Amino acid sequence: MDAHAAIPASFPALVLNADFRPLSYYPLSLWSWQESVKAVFLDRVNIVSEYDRFVRSPSFEMKLPSVVSLKTYVKPALYPAFTRFNVFLRDRFTCQYCGSKDDLTFDHLIPRSRGGQTRWDNVVAACAPCNLEKGGFMPDEVRMHPTQSPYRPTVFELHRNGRLFPPNYLHESWLDYLYWDTELEP
Structure with a gap:
């Protein structure tokens, strides 16, 4: 054909x-x-x-x-570019405050209004309601702490997280090359 x-x-x-x-x-x-x-x-x-x-x-x-x-x-590259998508991938497309996977945005742990910078170690994935609730407050002030502290991931870590979200289409000839290095379940 x-x-x-x-x-x-x-x-x-x-x-x-x-x-x-x-x-x-x-x-x-x-x-x-x-x-x-x-x-x-x-x-x-x-x-x-x-x-x-x-x-x-x-x-x-x-x-x-x-x-x-x-x-x-x-x-x-050892380290990925700092992008919104890569922040979401690092945080596994999950709000770091409540665990929701809907309506994601990102939150500055130290708010920009208080000198917080837009960098790997100050930004986490957050759903819009949690982001709105935290607002311009510090985490201790509103008792909202992320489940995982923000950090600069390696490309390897993002690849590992990416394997958790396979694309909708995987041709059978690809399978031997995609997941051969993942840990097998007993």
Whole structure:
């Protein structure tokens, strides 16, 4: 079957580093089928696994890659960028005051009005009601302490947390590369 006859977006390729670990877990490192085919032609990746779907031209035919590995190792950064999304991922998309997973925002432990800075060690995920309740107060003043003290996570820690939130679609050819390093249950 020609890839153009099917929905192309349904054939993403999982991208692995040269050590066969995903480049990222959340969001999962995926390339469109076009990006993966281009990388094959530019000799930047090895095909690890393929779909049973083909891409064709008048003079060429190839199976679409489902898993590719980079030929050159990309050294991951030790620390992630400070972003709202990464704060939520560090805190596992959970309000650090009440445990809610709804209506998340972030809260400054030491309020900005009192000199608190917007940094890893002063910001936690908080639901809107808890954020509103804490307001411009210090945690001791309103007896609201986060379940986990804010800290600067490593990329490894965010990857570990990202594995707790798998994407809606996981192709069977990806499974051997996603969770091989997680602890097994007895």
